[in-house]
Amino acid sequence: MKNIIFAFVLIFTTVYADAKIHGTLELSGMTFRALKGAKNGSAYLTITQTADDSDKLIGANCAFADHVEIHDHIAIPATKAKRMVEIGSLVIPGTHSNCSFLTCWFEAKPHPVSLKKGGKHLMLMTLKPDATMVDTMEIELIFEKAGKVTVIFRAENKEKGGSCCHEDHK
Ligand SMILES: [Cu+2]
Known part of the structure; x- marks a missing residue:
């Protein structure tokens, strides 16, 4: 009986830490990186809109950082190197985002970001x-339609260390 309870608690806590439903949004795989000596950290997750229409991530807050920005990597054609830029917001496509009125009968599907x-x-x-x-740390995500949600992110690969790529922001 003890083992069953333990297994249940383990499954529950694992699911709790790794996935969250917020309205029609599914959030999963939340991890963060905060390396010793690094000025900035980063956080990752997958966001899926299960409703027809798109939503938009428009901001985030975290008590462990001065502020949180939404970034993307942009390729520089001349050097093929990638540089990070702040993009301000991030569209989360809905299931009908890539189909027309007619084709949605067949092509409607989630488009995880x-x-x-x-x-x-x-x-x-x-x-x-x-x-x-x-x-673990809590990060508040702010969506245009779904509003605010606080999510738990887990530390990733702390022991591997190494300086990452987050010091070159312009
Ligand atoms: Cu960045």
């Missing part, structure tokens, strides 16, 4: 000292 290393991400600007020591 993944925030990940080397792509779009949340930038935790000017980390507070505690940020490198915590295993």
